[in-house]
Amino acid sequence: MEDQKENIKYQDENQPKHNDTAAQDKQCCTPDEKEKPPSASNKSEFSDPVYKEIALANGHINRMSKIELSAKLAELKLETRGVKDVLKKRLKSYYKKQKLMQTVQTESISNDTYYEYICVVDFEATCEESNPPGYLHEIIEFPVVLVNTHTLEIEDSFQQYVKPEVNSQLSDFCVQLTGITQETVDKADTFPNVLQKVVDWLKEKELGTKHKYAVLTDGSWDMSKFLNIQCHISRIRYPQFAKKWINIRKAYGNFYKVPRTQTKLTTMLGNLGMKYDGRPHCGLDDSRNIARIAMRMLQDGCVLRVNERMHAGQLMSVSSKAPVEGAPPPHCPHSRN
Secondary structure: OHHHHHHHHHHHHHOOOOOOOHHHHOOOOOOOOOOOOOOHHHHHHHOOOHHHHHHHHHHHHHOOOHHHHHHHHHHOOOOOOOOHHHHHHHHHHHHHHHHHOOOOOHHHHHOOOOOOEEEEOOOEEOOOOOOOOOOOOOEEEEEEEEEEOOOOEEEEEEEEEEOOOOOOOOOHHHHHHHOOOHHHHHOOEOHHHHHHHHHHHHHHOOEOOOEOEEEEEOOOHHHHHHHHHHHHHOOEOOOHHHOEEEEHHHHHHHHHOOOHHHOOHHHHHHHOOOOOOOOOOOHHHHHHHHHHHHHHHHHOOOOOOOOEEEEOOEEEEOOOOOOOOOOOOOOOOOEOO
């Protein structure tokens, strides 16, 4: 659904969010070393000579050509694929980590770096070639890809198709776009039953109880619109475990310092030296490719953390200064009165 979501995603993300500030939106990942120096209140935190060494290393890296960057990364046995800005960020993150490992601050920096698991979700929904005003998008595919942030591997995946209630007949455009047939959705469970299966699957993985986890999406649209609308249609409350998530578009743009126009799925993959693997607009394949981007970002030193949430039915940003909290144990929501 990426092409169908694209314009609406950008419209939504450009809308001002409640209790939001520009600073919150710009700090979803670890701040880049080139940003302004610390204020007097936290200057002592950065007074260690190691930060001067990091700044000098960054200056040297900024002057390197792409060939020199690739050669150095190869020498260090690091990934060499990606555009020049990505290679620079990768090398800077490596040197920063190495330098900080030599200081007593390592323990405080390493704590809470990652969630143990990230659940990547990318819904497919009913659609028309030109969606009329007030069109209700109903979820017809619910995929989840489970990423282990320590091994940087996809550990498992979940996929269920969903039977739509309002737009029960799929348009030819929707079938061609998603590859999901009318027969497939006719045989599928309703959304509340599929959501229960998702919850059971998450519980089997002991997420939220034994393991700290977070949900990750490609933009705001999946959670703030698709899931929100679907819960109203199905007359159930919005699930608590999905009320906060990582918007990978924001995280990617902030970490690699690229404009929002370069945060489309295929563009992010290309800039990281990867190609889309699978069938575009298959929710499970989209989720797997989003997971590949997340894993590469973690490998490059990005601290992925929740940066968006739903509150009282509204999309809001989450400050990078907020405590790093995992999603709550999954439970199926109650019916609406």
